[in-house]
Amino acid sequence: MNEKELVRRSKDGDEEAYGALVNAYKAKVFNMAYSLTRNIETADDLAQEVFIKAYVALPKFREKSSFGTWLYRIAINRIKDHLRKGNPAKHIPFEETMSDHTAQEDEIVQRERQMEQQQKSQLIHESLGMLPEKYRLIISLRDIQGFAYEELARILNISPGTVDSRLHRARKMLRKKIEFLLEREGGRL
Amino acid sequence: MNCHKAERLLLKSFDGLLDKDQSEILNQHFKSCPECSHMREQYRTMLGTLKMSSRGPDPMPYFWERLQPKLRDKKMFNPWALWKQWGLRAVPVAVFIAIILAGALTFVDLGQPDELSSSEAFLLQDQNPLPDTSSILDEERVEDKNMMLIFASLEDLQSMRRKIP
Numbered sequence: 001m002n003e004k005e006l007v008r009r010s011k012d013g014d015e016e017a018y019g020a021l022v023n024a025y026k027a028k029v030f031n032m033a034y035s036l037t038r039n040i041e042t043a044d045d046l047a048q049e050v051f052i053k054a055y056v057a058l059p060k061f062r063e064k065s066s067f068g069t070w071l072y073r074i075a076i077n078r079i080k081d082h083l084r085k086g087n088p089a090k091h092i093p094f095e096e097t098m099s100d101h102t103a104q105e106d107e108i109v110q111r112e113r114q115m116e117q118q119q120k121s122q123l124i125h126e127s128l129g130m131l132p133e134k135y136r137l138i139i140s141l142r143d144i145q146g147f148a149y150e151e152l153a154r155i156l157n158i159s160p161g162t163v164d165s166r167l168h169r170a171r172k173m174l175r176k177k178i179e180f181l182l183e184r185e186g187g188r189l
Numbered sequence: 190m191n192c193h194k195a196e197r198l199l200l201k202s203f204d205g206l207l208d209k210d211q212s213e214i215l216n217q218h219f220k221s222c223p224e225c226s227h228m229r230e231q232y233r234t235m236l237g238t239l240k241m242s243s244r245g246p247d248p249m250p251y252f253w254e255r256l257q258p259k260l261r262d263k264k265m266f267n268p269w270a271l272w273k274q275w276g277l278r279a280v281p282v283a284v285f286i287a288i289i290l291a292g293a294l295t296f297v298d299l300g301q302p303d304e305l306s307s308s309e310a311f312l313l314q315d316q317n318p319l320p321d322t323s324s325i326l327d328e329e330r331v332e333d334k335n336m337m338l339i340f341a342s343l344e345d346l347q348s349m350r351r352k353i354p
Contacts, residue, residue: 167200
């Protein structure tokens with residue numbers, strides 16, 4: 001069953017069809033929330049709220065854009081609301097392992113690399129959390145989530161030219177922030 | 190090429206938006222500018238780390254199972270869905286009833302009230318509100334009219350006088 005059919009059935013109240021849409025998009029919506037909040041529970045709560053909001057608003061969805069774009073727009077608005085209500089991103093160390101890439105390497109070297117990578121990641125996310133909301137958002141969507149320029153323009157409701165200039169400014173700003181933190185702590189990127 | 194433009198092109202290169210010539214010019218610049226070369230390494234690390242963090246954790250278990258009861262709660266009272274289901278169907282019925290009522294009011298004679306007030310009789314039936322004065326006003330000669338008015342006024346005054354025993 002294609003997405004349009006699932007959307008049509010969901011509009012008619014078919015819970016199973018909506019379940020299929022949720023399963024298709026939950027990881028993306030969750031990661032979007034996680035990249036901006038850095039907290040698993042908060043991101044999970046936000047993702048649930050996004051799907052509830054989308055379910056309630058589904059009869060009003062006119063299918064001018066794809067379901068995904070429409071859903072991401074709801075997600076962005078909900079996450080923005082959350083961040084504005086005084087809930088900044090938490091800087092929890094990123095518990096990511098890269099075992100696939102380093103499986104054959106020596107365990108100590110691997111652990112050192114992991115720690116180094118975690119520190120870098122923590123520093124970068126800390127710096128990202130210091131950026132103004134619109135720059136944080138565009139970096140998160142482009143450089144973490146990997147959305148294309150055109151899709152970003154549709155989700156954020158801005159022109160592709162604005163996406164380009166905002167992204168450029170955001171990346172420059174992020175590098176400056178990282179440099180500032182590194183200088184303060186005496187490290188290097 | 191200056192360093193400012195090099196930075197712009199460098200950032201575009203990470204999105205794969207540079208053509209072959211631009212890439213060539215940029216690489217030439219990096220060979221001659223150690224500062225920009227260092228900046229390129231910084232951007233590489235920064236964007237690479239960000240990209241890696243896209244492989245973040247999964248949503249918490251039983252996402253759909255936890256969501257389902259919340260959706261059912263919302264479904265129980267959803268004003269929009271209720272309007273969509275019943276409101277839109279009620280519109281033609283309401284219009285039909287309004288037409289019937291309007292027709293009934295237009296074509297059915299509800300009848301006149303039994304007694305009219307003096308104002309209604311004056312306005313609707315052209316009745317003279319002062320029937321006693323019509324005989325005076327109908328007189329053709331002015332002298333007769335004046336005399337009759339004098340007598341009429343005297344009659345009114347006599348009725349008001351105290352009776353002499």
